[in-house]
Amino acid sequence: MGIRCLNNPLSSYLDAFSNTGTDAAGAGAVGPAGAPQGLTATGGVINDYTLGSEVYRAHIFTSSGTFDVTALSPSLPNNIEYLIVAGGGGGGGRFQSGGGGAGGLVTNLPGVTNNAGDSLTGSALVATAGPTSYAVTIGAGGLGGPPAVNTQGEPGSSSSFGPTPIVASGGGGGSAFQEAGLPGGSGGGAACSVSNFAGGTGNTPTLAIPQGNPGGSSTPAYVSSYTGGGGGGAGEAGAPDSPAAVNFSTGGAGVQVAIAGPTATTFTGVGALNPSNNQYQYFAGGGGAGGYATPALATKSGGVGGGGPSNPVAGDPGVPGSFGTGGGGGGSTGAGGSQNLGVGGNGGSGIVVVRYQIGVIRSTAKATGGSISFHDGMTIHTFTHSGTFAAPGDFNETVEYVIVGGGGGGAGYVGGGGGAGGYRTGTSSISGPSPLAVVIGSGGFGGEGASSGAASSGGVGGDSSWNSLVSAGGGFGGGAYATTPGGDGGSGGGGGVGPNEGAGGSGNTPPVSPSQGNDGAAGNPASNDGAGGGGGAGAVGGLAPQAAGVGVQLPATFRNPISQPGPGTGPQVGGGLGTPGPSGSYWVAGGGGGANYNADGGAGGAGGGGRGSSGPTDVSNTAESGVESTGGGGGGGTVATGAGVYVGRGRSGGSGIVLIAYPS
Numbered sequence: 289m290g291i292r293c294l295n296n297p298l299s300s301y302l303d304a305f306s307n308t309g310t311d312a313a314g315a316g317a318v319g320p321a322g323a324p325q326g327l328t329a330t331g332g333v334i335n336d337y338t339l340g341s342e343v344y345r346a347h348i349f350t351s352s353g354t355f356d357v358t359a360l361s362p363s364l365p366n367n368i369e370y371l372i373v374a375g376g377g378g379g380g381g382r383f384q385s386g387g388g389g390a391g392g393l394v395t396n397l398p399g400v401t402n403n404a405g406d407s408l409t410g411s412a413l414v415a416t417a418g419p420t421s422y423a424v425t426i427g428a429g430g431l432g433g434p435p436a437v438n439t440q441g442e443p444g445s446s447s448s449f450g451p452t453p454i455v456a457s458g459g460g461g462g463s464a465f466q467e468a469g470l471p472g473g474s475g476g477g478a479a480c481s482v483s484n485f486a487g488g489t490g491n492t493p494t495l496a497i498p499q500g501n502p503g504g505s506s507t508p509a510y511v512s513s514y515t516g517g518g519g520g521g522a523g524e525a526g527a528p529d530s531p532a533a534v535n536f537s538t539g540g541a542g543v544q545v546a547i548a549g550p551t552a553t554t555f556t557g558v559g560a561l562n563p564s565n566n567q568y569q570y571f572a573g574g575g576g577a578g579g580y581a582t583p584a585l586a587t588k589s590g591g592v593g594g595g596g597p598s599n600p601v602a603g604d605p606g607v608p609g610s611f612g613t614g615g616g617g618g619g620s621t622g623a624g625g626s627q628n629l630g631v632g633g634n635g636g637s638g639i640v641v642v643r644y645q646i647g648v649i650r651s652t653a654k655a656t657g658g659s660i661s662f663h664d665g666m667t668i669h670t671f672t673h674s675g676t677f678a679a680p681g682d683f684n685e686t687v688e689y690v691i692v693g694g695g696g697g698g699a700g701y702v703g704g705g706g707g708a709g710g711y712r713t714g715t716s717s718i719s720g721p722s723p724l725a726v727v728i729g730s731g732g733f734g735g736e737g738a739s740s741g742a743a744s745s746g747g748v749g750g751d752s753s754w755n756s757l758v759s760a761g762g763g764f765g766g767g768a769y770a771t772t773p774g775g776d777g778g779s780g781g782g783g784g785v786g787p788n789e790g791a792g793g794s795g796n797t798p799p800v801s802p803s804q805g806n807d808g809a810a811g812n813p814a815s816n817d818g819a820g821g822g823g824g825a826g827a828v829g830g831l832a833p834q835a836a837g838v839g840v841q842l843p844a845t846f847r848n849p850i851s852q853p854g855p856g857t858g859p860q861v862g863g864g865l866g867t868p869g870p871s872g873s874y875w876v877a878g879g880g881g882g883a884n885y886n887a888d889g890g891a892g893g894a895g896g897g898g899r900g901s902s903g904p905t906d907v908s909n910t911a912e913s914g915v916e917s918t919g920g921g922g923g924g925g926t927v928a929t930g931a932g933v934y935v936g937r938g939r940s941g942g943s944g945i946v947l948i949a950y951p952s
Contacts (some may be wrong), residue, residue: 333670334851344643374459377429377470384516388460392491429608433632519617523591575609696764697746697940698746698822700924703784703938707749707805709762748763748777763776783808790811793823832888832900878896898911922942923939
């Protein structure tokens, strides 16, 4: 449960050290008089909560930033406890593919064990005299394997924390059609085959306390009813291949690391839910294996902790690993011929959580739900995942809110940028008891790309909602080297480029007042090279190579200085609430940049928009995804001339966010 504040971030305290009563400030107590408390630090999204009589502050990073310690505590322990999870590996493509391995998991929180009961707790870390800056890098999930060539899923990227980085390695990609799984923090699953293939090794590179487990293996049993192996997880190995009727081939389970807050269902801001005990904060589950759908197979589950399941429908993509968990992507399923062209699910992005003790207290917040922090006399609930804002019977407040939908995905192959998720803010009177559902829209997927032109637009972002208020997801980018228009949404997606322009998508769709977003830009028919940028909450989209539409800065109520983004000027720099922008930090809902075939791609709009890819030699595809928890649009992808099939993928939009504040 979160804690309530008056003039300090904590409203009252249990004075364990003073003889003058519970309202006096003694050494090690925390109260309005400004008594000593824990170390002083900034960065990430803040959650203050109690465990018994002890008060902790957690800094939650779902995008890269910095954790800055400016002063040590004169009385409380200066121990720093951390969780570091890397990006999960992508699932294999085509069919009978392996699930993606989970990102490596590294922690020093006491009591964390794997499924065999082995301790996963590393050495203690004590903060040094400030100011000290701890760099935080959040690994992206690997892309799922394509349907035709280069069929292995991509490995996830590593996450790290500290002046001397403590590193968790990205998960290994799942394989497809007679390939071994790739190594990583946890290994990717092997594909079903006519020969023995091992799952990818876990804990690679080797750490003294294992960060993950191997993926599931395959045996010489290539028949239509078999699957690949599941991706490995932090808690156990992925299951091996199996007949369709047997519920094996699941991803390896992750582990629970209860570092960001209570594990009860009232705290839904971090990690994945374990249905067996209805608790959150599970991380690093492996992806489920794909199969051969003749007839359709049952879904092969991802490991608890964000692992994506496979999809039993032939030709449909595997399910992505969950954002902010390091879960592996699900493998793809096929059924022969053109239906073998399945795409593996993308791996889930990683996370870093840092916590330390800040005091001893007895009071609680007025309501529950999300991550709770305190600023300028206000209690702030931050939801980056869906959950419930639960006000008790005596709650009667006028609350201020911000609701941002998920950003649209950028299109593939010289594609338009995705539009930002809709941005809405205002006030609402809430009386308890009021359990109000909070829905966080996911970012739209990035469009596929191929030199043959067989590519696609991006995906629409998901709607975010609270208290009957809805912010629409961002419109998708249009493209695929054609005149495809951008999609409509909270802000519109950018149009594709071709012999004629593709129109930009319309913003503020459906219409609300005040407007929740702006239009995307049309493609450029004159030179056939510049796709349109997505619209942002603050401006219309721009034509590549100009920037996409900028977002907006959060209201002053939500600009808690201890929850600010990391340093930098680019729209991809985050780590806390929003990103840097034209006038300081805390910007959200920026559009995604359009791709450019002959020059630089468009920059993403301030507020989490991803850059569009540049051409014509961009084999590595520099398009960027929208920043998670900002509603930023994804950048459009381009293609390198003569580079072959399946390049130029657009990038995903960033997920949305809901913020709720009331007087403490």
